Amino acid sequence: MLSEVEIEEINQELAGVPVKEAAGIEALKIIQRHRGWVSDESLRDVAAYLQMAPEELDSVATFYNLIFRQPVGRHIILLCDSISCWVMGYEQLSSQLRQKLGIGFGQTTADGCFTLLPNPCLGTCDHAPALMIDNDLYRDVSPEMLDEILGKYK
């Protein structure tokens, strides 16, 4: 069931668009903001509210890299795996990070703290390699900096 707050936020989006399905992505973002991810049940509820087939909304949800259709941890790590970061030490950083967290890409740590995802260019290639945790950008990251960075979120 959609909460009152969620419905109110979705209604605000609906006010700005000529057809209901145009609010689909925004509605999914709203659900994800409140619940962390978009479960099958949430997806069906949103689709019903927008008078869309759930399959159609799911085809949109699964198209985008950052709509999560599986549960995620409390913090999302986006590690840039694009070219400038690759040249500047991505591979070493990536293997250190996975080792420290004890997980691979697409996985969540056992304590539910971090989900690790690879991400295309973060647009800060002059300070490669780079990663983001939630809203925070980290630049010129070396493997030695990882403990301190991760420590802020534990």
Next chain:
Amino acid sequence: MKPLTGHIKADGTPLTLAEYEQLGGYQALRKALRMSPQEVTTEVKNSNLKGRGGAGFNTGMKWSFVPMDDPSAEKYLICNADEMEPGTFKDRWLLEGNPHQLLEGMLIAAYAIQASEGYVFLRYAYKTAAKGIRVALAEAERAGYLGSNILGSGFSLRMHLHTGVGRYMCGEETALLNSLEGKRATPRAKPPFPQVSGLFGKPTIVNNVETFSCVPHIISNGAAWFQSLSKNPQDGGTKIYGVSGKVNRPGAWELPMGITLRELIEEHAGGMRSGYRFRGALPGGASTDFLVEEHLDVPMDYGSVAAAGSRLGTGTVVVLDDRTCPVGFVHNLEHFFAQESCGWCTPCREGLPWTEKILRALENGEGRENDLDLLAMHAQALGPGKTFCALAPGAMEPLQSALNYFRKDFEQHIHEKKCPYGHTLH
């Protein structure tokens, strides 16, 4: 002269409305509102401003394709702030440092095409920019630069910030429109072009962040002045160039359009790091052909880079050094393109993963004699005109040029059954 970035603070925090106004901000809007929409478009056309999103189309010309006969018809104006081309980090600087300059440029463009709604389509990762733009939108609205009857001119514009949910294809302008309509970001057939039938079927203009940021300066100082900023009047203005890779001072700089690749790398980026030699560079992001040593004196403008067999693209250079494996480098690019292919058309959906697989095999010493022919076949089959949008041809540009310039490296991988740089992919 650095009209676009000269005023951006050293710490990169956004100029407030008051600071922007003190520097003459929103005077160009006042001036434009006293001109006719047609005059604004003509001035921009004459400035030879070419789109900074990669394709380099004349901006004023693009605006002139919007049908203007029905003044009451709804129209849209969109800023493409999706910046996801690997190696590209120029729009971030403008978005974070001077959001009002962008809004003013968009306002003037909206007036030129008489649009009533504007959108900034901003990529997910640009959280700081999102904050700054929200503040700037509120400031501009309070000051009467946005909303109804702007500065008493009778012209009205509502502006929205849309933040994306991550997909390179959102930057392709017709896919962007689909995404704004709540759909998958697959491209649309052209024609009809967005200028005639775009967002929700209405005439729509999509331009890049840097493109819009040039507009207030053109209106304030005139087309001739804008052309004179460039070393090549055919391509007016300054350009934000960037360099990343193993150079001494990676960074971005606003410079006269048409400075050479050598000046960019040796003077501005401080040359190669000690122990590294220049081997080649992508001049304008991941989807441009390599340039090599013989091209160092090529002026970085649209026509000259094209004549050298590549594209200016976004103007942000990614350097390949002599200790980095070119095969691994191109594998990284094709991995990105294969992942971000929207799957709409078969050559791209099937061909890019195949390309990636061959490159991976080569890098890991499992390459076969005919692999280079297979790669060349892909470069043909996914080339211009063979796919639905420009993603696949863009993906083939670094591959085909690497096969040309670094062929010995590819062959060595096959014959030695390993990467000569000692690199492997897992």
